[in-house]
Amino acid sequence: MTRRPLTLQRALVIGASALVAIALLIMGVATLTALRAFVYDRLDEQVQGGLMMVGGQRDGGHGQFSGTDAGASPAPGPSPSSTSGSGGRGPSPRVGSLQLVVAADGSVQSSSYTQSDGTVVTLSTDQVAILQADVPTDGVPVTADLGEDLGAFRVAARDSDGSTVFSGISLADSAATTTALTTILVAVGAVTLLAAIAGLSVLVRRALRPLDRVAAVAQRVSGLSLGRGDVDIPDRVAQADTDTRTEVGRVGASLNDLLGHVQAALAARAHSENELRRFIADASHELRTPLASVRGYAQLTLSGPEPMSSTQQRSLERIESESRRMGTLVEDLLLLARLDAGQRLRVDDVELPLLAIDAVSDAQAVDREREWRLDVASDDPLTVPGDEDRLRQVVANLLRNAHTHTPPGTVVTTSIRREGDEAVLSVTDTGPGIDPVVADTLFERFARGDRARNRDAGSTGLGLSIAQAIVLAHGGSLAVRSRPGETSFTVRLPAFRSSPVTADA
Structure with a gap:
């Protein structure tokens, strides 16, 4: 199936809309990337600040940490601590932050995580193991996933007096912010793109109106008959659409x-x-x-x-x-x-069957070497409006053409039939056919079919052109179809439907 070609208007709208969509996509991706980098930088600063605070508390606080005593062992899973905050020793821990101190022998000296309601819970053994495995002790924050209970964190660790100190902040708020911004960008981008498509459609349609008017003039002119006679081309492009400073x-x-x-x-x-x-x-x-x-x-x-x-x-x-x-x-x-010159012909009621009978009889009387046949429907008079003498000349010329350009023994059949509102007269012979080389010039004046058919001397080359001119003057058509063994000239003329009405010349 052939794909339907795009109009210029549709191509411009689609192309410009695609560029707008790409620009919006690049802007959204760049905005999200910049926001994520900014949020991570802030979180990393907070994580490193928390790491320094935990280390300072351990160095100057006699081994006391928020959440548990220095020698306490953590519970096997998250559970509420006996205290909320730092027990009055410094600021309260931030919601979503975690702190962990692991001794040199691998025992947990302190662990805590501040939930969204401010409750401090201890980390489970598995979560401690994940932090020890995934977080290097170089003080550089990395992302660690502590499972479905806590989610992802930005965590940093460093060694301090034989122990390892961990500090982290949950990425839940950052993820929520990024998700909300993504939703906003998608919604705003979609609305913007739809508005751009609508605006581009209007602008492009208005911009192409002059081109449509120019194309309409060209289309009307292309429908004019410029082949013959006096031809006037009144259509012109309006003055407003001929400003040479613009492309249109x-x-x-x-x-x-x-x-x-x-x-x-x-x-x-x-x-x-x-x-x-x-x-x-x-x-x-x-x-x-x-x-x-x-x-x-x-x-x-x-x-x-x-x-x-x-x-x-x-x-x-x-x-x-x-x-x-x-x-x-x-x-x-x-x-x-x-x-x-357009000379008007006499218009009478002409009965084609009688005309064909006379023409075939005349041809048979003149030429006994060919077989002349007549095929006429007896129940339809087939009366046409026209000049009887000229129509007789058309039939006579077609029969003379068959006589001149076919060998003896050829069967020439003249038939008359009705097709809708037309009377169709055909002259068909069983001769050798018309050479395709001369078929296109057959109705031209002084055209000769010497290369296609045998002919006797005496042909002027005007018979078929005269027949065509007479048929056209009657509002009909003359066509030829030829192949070896069958050549048919077909005349189509307007015919009366019922009782004929005589028209004055």
Whole structure:
């Protein structure tokens, strides 16, 4: 499945939003990292201060420590002490702090932990063992986990007069602070990101409106039919969107310049076509009289009583034949010029089946070497609005094309059928087909199919172009489909649904 491409607006919003999200993430991570480093630095200072205080109490207090006597052994687990605080000898211990003194022989001289309610309890044997195993005695605070009962601590230890003194502070408050800040940063970051996406959507949409207007002009112009005739391109980009100081303005101004050049080129082309069309019409009209005179004199000379040599008679016959062929060519050129000029055709009710029957009968009478077939539905009159003489010319040209470009023995079938609101007339032959090289130029004027089919002399190359011009003038279409052994020309014309209504020309 092909992925749907992103629009410029969506790509800009997504890209900018991604950058904002990355910036918020970096800011949050940096804030949490800085806060954690600051909190740990403060805790380490407090731990080291507590370590110095415990050492000072031991050195100057005759072996008395808060929580237990110097020679007392700790209880096997945390349990309330008989005193709260230091018994009046110095400040009360901080909530969440612990103190431990281990003698040189490994016995615990003193241990205490101040709970959140101010109660002082002793450390268990396992917790003492963890501190002895995980905390070096170099006075540098480290993190030690004392289990689910107490959690993580920042603890420092040092040797003092043969004993090891431990001091620590719980990380619970720091963890709670970090967690709360993380929650706040995530919530604020999410709201900020949503607000940024909404703001970017509005800003980008407003910024791209001029580009949308320029694209709308280009789209409307692309839908115009610029192939033939007088073409006007009234659409232009608005003056407000052609400021060359902006990127969109440069695009709009360039599009206006391009449309101006295209319209000028189309006007020049239309003028040239009109001049050529007028010349062809005038020349064809003027040539009709002298060609008729040449043909008339040739016929008069041939029918005269004076004897002629065989060369003279042959020459006059060729003069008559070529003048007749040239007259046909002139008539075809004059008809094309009139159709190109938009000459309106007569509109009558034309019954296609009768027209096809006459055309096939004429072709069969002229050519006995091919098999001419007719396939017409008898229950549908298939009446179309149009010029009967011109439509007869279309069918005759298609049948003449099959006669000219197919070998003897070819089967040529003319069929008529209804498809919806259209009458479809097809002329299909079983000849060798059309060479793909010339298929694209088949309806061009003076196009020849010599490379594709056998043909007799006499073709002007205008038959199919005339047929197409007449069909287009009737609001229909002419198409061809060809392969070896089957070539089909299909004419589609608007047809009456029920009783036909005659339209005036």
